[in-house]
Amino acid sequence: MIQQRANFDWMLKELADGVPGIAMIVVLSADGLRIARHGGDPDTADRVAAACAGLQSLANAVAQEIPTSEGEMNMVLIEMDRGYFYMMAAGPNAYLAVLADMICEPGMMSNRMRDLVVRIGAHLTSPPRRNGQTV
Template identity: 40%
Template sequence: MNNKLGWMLDDAMKMPETLYAILLSADGLLMAHSERISRDDADRNAAAMSGLQALARNTAEFCGETAENWQQTVNEFPGGYIFLVAAGPGAYLAVSATDKVDMEGVSSRLQELVQRLGNELTTPPRYAQQESGSLA
């Protein structure tokens, strides 16, 4: 992993009281991490967040929704929060924060970041190859 999207996560971490951010695939592979978290911790948390999103998506019918409509899960602990959001097809963004964080502010910032990440995660369409083998 070359962490080429790490700078985008670092940008999100400029919000007061945020701690760490990771971008992960649905199967728990680390795609990027903020600078403040070690690679080992980011890997371990990516695997855990994969399980968390799977649980959240599979409980969607409890509120009359389908798994495809899952958007965000927030876990609260005595000292803070974990925000887990869909970041594109098969990608998820997790951010941790202290209990003093502006929850609405973080949610808004994460949605902005998801828009930016979506542009980075989407592969541009390939041009059809011509018979000569060059790209059209």
């Protein structure tokens, strides 16, 4: 598991403080390893990161079928019974995922996530791995 990087703490806290209703924020690699988190417990964040790996792969596959698309997923939004799940591409091989309750306004959340990615996207990267090793 990749250790949480201390320099992500203030960035993720700023997002959480700026949008009401956020329960958890996870930064993850494309292969589903948690890089950082804010809120929630580490085990839940690890499960969310692992699930996101499959979801981003599926979203990218669907994006490739859209004739006017460049074939890459930018953002996924899932509305659930009592909340929302957001996942956004955040840099090479890295994603930003947010779990929020129903008071969270989806437009505001997506704008704040996009702002965060634009501002610090270069820091939200994960080098590709082969057989568990960084290449």
